[in-house]
Amino acid sequence: MSLRAISVLVLTVVFVIATASFTLFDIHIQTKNMEDSLVEEARTFAREMDAVWQFMDNSQYTINNTTSGVYEFKGLHCAIVGKSVGAIFSAGNNYLIRYTNFSPRRAQDKPDAFEAEALTLFNEADDVREYYRIVESDAGVGLRAETSADDGATQFRYARALQVTESCLECHGGPVGEIDVTGFPKEGWTTGSVGGAISVVIPLEQQQQALRDNVIRDVAFFLLLATFIGVVVFALMTVFVLRPLEAMKRAFGEVGEGRLRQSMDDAGTAREISSLIDRFNTMAAELRVTYEGLEDQVAERTRDLRRANEALAAQRDSLEALSEKLAKESQVKSDLLSMVNHELRTPLTSIITLSQIALESSGGNTEERGSWEEVRKSSSVLLGMINNMLDIARSDAGGMAVNIELMDLGDIVASAQGTIGPLAVGARVGLKTAVAPDVPLVNGDYEKMLRILENLGTNAVKFTPAGGTVTIAALREASTGDVLVQVLDTGIGIAPENQERIFERFFQVDSSATRIYSGSGLGLALVREYAVAQGYAVTVESVPGEGSTFTVRIPATAVVELSEDE
Numbered sequence: 089m090s091l092r093a094i095s096v097l098v099l100t101v102v103f104v105i106a107t108a109s110f111t112l113f114d115i116h117i118q119t120k121n122m123e124d125s126l127v128e129e130a131r132t133f134a135r136e137m138d139a140v141w142q143f144m145d146n147s148q149y150t151i152n153n154t155t156s157g158v159y160e161f162k163g164l165h166c167a168i169v170g171k172s173v174g175a176i177f178s179a180g181n182n183y184l185i186r187y188t189n190f191s192p193r194r195a196q197d198k199p200d201a202f203e204a205e206a207l208t209l210f211n212e213a214d215d216v217r218e219y220y221r222i223v224e225s226d227a228g229v230g231l232r233a234e235t236s237a238d239d240g241a242t243q244f245r246y247a248r249a250l251q252v253t254e255s256c257l258e259c260h261g262g263p264v265g266e267i268d269v270t271g272f273p274k275e276g277w278t279t280g281s282v283g284g285a286i287s288v289v290i291p292l293e294q295q296q297q298a299l300r301d302n303v304i305r306d307v308a309f310f311l312l313l314a315t316f317i318g319v320v321v322f323a324l325m326t327v328f329v330l331r332p333l334e335a336m337k338r339a340f341g342e343v344g345e346g347r348l349r350q351s352m353d354d355a356g357t358a359r360e361i362s363s364l365i366d367r368f369n370t371m372a373a374e375l376r377v378t379y380e381g382l383e384d385q386v387a388e389r390t391r392d393l394r395r396a397n398e399a400l401a402a403q404r405d406s407l408e409a410l411s412e413k414l415a416k417e418s419q420v421k422s423d424l425l426s427m428v429n430h431e432l433r434t435p436l437t438s439i440i441t442l443s444q445i446a447l448e449s450s451g452g453n454t455e456e457r458g459s460w461e462e463v464r465k466s467s468s469v470l471l472g473m474i475n476n477m478l479d480i481a482r483s484d485a486g487g488m489a490v491n492i493e494l495m496d497l498g499d500i501v502a503s504a505q506g507t508i509g510p511l512a513v514g515a516r517v518g519l520k521t522a523v524a525p526d527v528p529l530v531n532g533d534y535e536k537m538l539r540i541l542e543n544l545g546t547n548a549v550k551f552t553p554a555g556g557t558v559t560i561a562a563l564r565e566a567s568t569g570d571v572l573v574q575v576l577d578t579g580i581g582i583a584p585e586n587q588e589r590i591f592e593r594f595f596q597v598d599s600s601a602t603r604i605y606s607g608s609g610l611g612l613a614l615v616r617e618y619a620v621a622q623g624y625a626v627t628v629e630s631v632p633g634e635g636s637t638f639t640v641r642i643p644a645t646a647v648v649e650l651s652e653d654e
């Protein structure tokens with residue numbers, strides 16, 4: 089609900105309640121005033137009647153005696169004159185002023201219901217001397233005023249007690265029943281008792297009309313005043329509150345839509361609204377500064393992003409070029425590999441076989457045997473190197489497929505011995521194998537395990553001077569259940585700082601051109617790759633000048649335990 093609607097509603101409710109309250113209050117006050125003035129008027133009438141009565145009473149002697157003192161009754165006694173004067177008083181208006189009593193001498197003076205009430209009250213209570221109230225003339229209590237036009241009219245009734253004085257006793261005192269001067273029997277009243285009442289009837293038609301007119305006039309004036317106040321209040325609220333608020337609402341809307349260059353004018357507004365406008369202006373200014381800062385930041389970030397994109401695009405281009413180059417190189421490499429494979433391995437294998445045959449058929453000619461021996465050794469070393477190169481190349485090309493199967497380490501050791509044996513003989517190095525009887529079958533790749541042992545064995549023979557010993561052993565480590573395959577030699581050993589590096593590709597302890605030991609530096613790298621591919625680990629322990637021990641650790645999880653009857 090809008091503030092404007094709430095204000096109108098509240099003002100209307102206040103207006104209605106105030107008008108109703110004022111009307112009721114005014115009616116009450118007007119009625120009270122009317123009653124007061126009626127009482128006053130009735131009292132005046134009654135006093136005047138009283139005064140006439142009194143005068144007549146006091147003047148009886150003068151009236152009824154001649155100047156010479158002879159009594160001559162003129163018929164002008166107080167009751168008659170009082171009633172006549174009452175009739176004269178009310179002749180000019182529509183009031184009724186009369187005398188009444190419970191047992192009147194004339195029948196028309198009998199009291200009506202209201203007058204009877206008043207007389208009873210006066211007789212019972214000495215201190216109550218007047219009685220008045222408003223009655224409906226047709227309610228049985230009303231005494232119809234002669235000139236009153238309406239039977240159902242409302243009347244103001246007033247009664248005042250007439251007290252019996254000494255002078256009244258002449259006509260109304262004792263003895264009861266004695267005929268008085270006016271010809272009526274005396275009632276036997278005593279001084280101080282109630283001798284009747286003066287009754288005044290005032291029809292309220294005119295007063296009520298006047299009261300209505302007054303109330304209507306007052307309420308009309310009040311309405312006019314209240315409307316004026318309401319309009320002024322609403323106008324002030326519109327000017328000082330509603331309009332500034334609407335302007336602020338518009339300004340907030342503008343800010344909300346991103347138009348931050350908003351500034352409101354607080355001239356002519358109330359202090360509270362003006363401080364609100366000040367705050368709004370400050371807020372809008374701060375927002376503007378922040379927003380502009382943000383825009384700068386966004387612009388800078390966008391520039392950064394563009395630069396980064398350009399750099400990325402450049403990198404992508406160079407990567408594409410590199411990739412193309414690599415693809416070409418890869419093609420060259422694979423061509424080279426297949427060439428090496430075909431053009432070198434095949435003839436080398438033939439040379440090794442031929443030199444073996446020549447060795448076996450050369451008889452006792454030591455010189456010739458020596459030459460054939462050299463040919464076979466060199467060819468074997470060369471073949472080993474080529475094999476290693478090809479394996480490494482295959483591994484790099486992602487061709488390292490592992491073929492896990494059940495394998496007997498005894499078999500593999502024997503097979504490796506077959507390859508290394510001739511080399512050891514040529515190098516005059518003793519070659520031993522020691523496979524412990526409790527070595528179990530293990531899961532692994534037969535070919536790769538054989539290549540591991542061939543490489544380790546070839547190295548051991550190569551780096552062990554003549555007269556030394558190379559041992560290929562397989563045993564089960566009791567504490568862990570792992571199987572260890574070891575190649576031990578009594579050769580030159582490896583310095584501690586090189587013991588880890590020898591597993592790097594192309595690393596050779598002596599890589600100088602004048603080195604004694606031939607090789608490519610790929611063998612051990614390949615050994616480790618093969619071992620890791622099967623889930624094994626390779627380590628070396630060595631003391632320079634004493635020898636080295638290479639250990640392939642096959643974890644217990646790869647061990648296949650066969651039951652007794654298998």
Ligand code: ADP
Pocket residue numbers: 547548551577579580581582590595596597598606607608609610611612613636
């Ligand atoms: P290479 O083809 O040169 O033998 P490897 O990777 O097989 O390449 O060996 C790397 C280097 O580790 C060798 O050049 C050698 O210096 C050292 N090495 C390997 N095995 C032994 C060993 N049993 N005794 C002493 N040194 C060794």
